[in-house]
Amino acid sequence: MKKLIGRLVQLSVLVLAALLLTTQFAAAEYGLNMPKGVTQISNEVYGLHMLIFWICVAIAVVVYGAMFWSMMFHRKSRGFKAATFHHSTLVEIVWTVIPFIILIAMAIPAAKTLIAIESTGSSDMTIKITGYQWKWRYEYLDGDAAGVSFFSSLSTPLEQINGDADRNQNPNYLLEVDNALVLPTGKKIRFLLTSSDVIHAWWIPDFAVKKDAVPGFINEMWTVIDEPGVYRGQCAELCGKDHGFMPIVVIAKDEPEYTAWLNQQSDAAIQQAKVELD
Numbered sequence: 497m498k499k500l501i502g503r504l505v506q507l508s509v510l511v512l513a514a515l516l517l518t519t520q521f522a523a524a525e526y527g528l529n530m531p532k533g534v535t536q537i538s539n540e541v542y543g544l545h546m547l548i549f550w551i552c553v554a555i556a557v558v559v560y561g562a563m564f565w566s567m568m569f570h571r572k573s574r575g576f577k578a579a580t581f582h583h584s585t586l587v588e589i590v591w592t593v594i595p596f597i598i599l600i601a602m603a604i605p606a607a608k609t610l611i612a613i614e615s616t617g618s619s620d621m622t623i624k625i626t627g628y629q630w631k632w633r634y635e636y637l638d639g640d641a642a643g644v645s646f647f648s649s650l651s652t653p654l655e656q657i658n659g660d661a662d663r664n665q666n667p668n669y670l671l672e673v674d675n676a677l678v679l680p681t682g683k684k685i686r687f688l689l690t691s692s693d694v695i696h697a698w699w700i701p702d703f704a705v706k707k708d709a710v711p712g713f714i715n716e717m718w719t720v721i722d723e724p725g726v727y728r729g730q731c732a733e734l735c736g737k738d739h740g741f742m743p744i745v746v747i748a749k750d751e752p753e754y755t756a757w758l759n760q761q762s763d764a765a766i767q768q769a770k771v772e773l774d
């Protein structure tokens with residue numbers, strides 16, 4: 497009887513552990529995995545990530561499976577005698593060749609994606625991004641938007657930062673800026689990235705775009721946004737005391753809305769020039 501109760505307790509602990517594990521896997525869907533993003537490149541990056549992940553899972557199943565199988569069925573208490581050989585050329589060749597093949601199989605899709613990420617050629621427009629302690633500057637360098645330039649700083653209300661207002665009311669707490677970067681959809685946009693003081697990093701997870709902004713150097717990256725919308729990111733390189741207070745907001749607009757925004761910008765620039773002349 498005692499044995500039976502013991503077995504039952506063991507069984508319920510196992511069931512509980514299995515339940516806990518499965519709920520954690522379900523939660524991972526939402527919290528732990530990387531986002532799929534909204535661009536072709538971000539989807540490619542996600543696909544590559546999942547491919548490598550499943551290869552790792554398969555390796556783990558084989559390795560741990562062999563380990564537990566050996567521990568279970570070849571244990572000493574079963575009277576199993578350990579082998580005493582010291583050297584096996586065949587085994588050594590096998591455990592060198594198999595990982596080599598796996599690594600090559602992983603390197604081919606990884607290199608393909610990496611080359612695609614770095615292909616900044618034949619872009620439709622270029623925007624220069626400069627990191628400052630602690631804000632961003634955007635300069636539209638060519639095309640109809642040439643000359644448009646502005647700073648983009650944190651605009652989350654101060655009372656929210658000080659804790660006087662309910663932070664839970666604002667899902668974009670610390671992620672709002674005064675001037676968002678406005679981009680057209682369906683165009684290949686090349687970014688030139690630099691910094692005026694320390695190293696920052698411009699990062700929009702939904703675009704799978706992330707690179708360091710290094711003073712004295714210009715880094716390149718690119719994106720094509722398919723859908724209009726608001727996309728958010730942050731500085732991703734520890735850059736001083738307000739590193740956590742230099743968010744990035746990109747508003748993607750389709751052609752007519754983007755043109756309307758552009759006209760507004762030039763009108764504002766003309767007004768500004770008039771004021772300065774007077």
Ligand SMILES: [Cu+2]
Nearest residue numbers: 696697731735
């Ligand atoms: Cu920064």
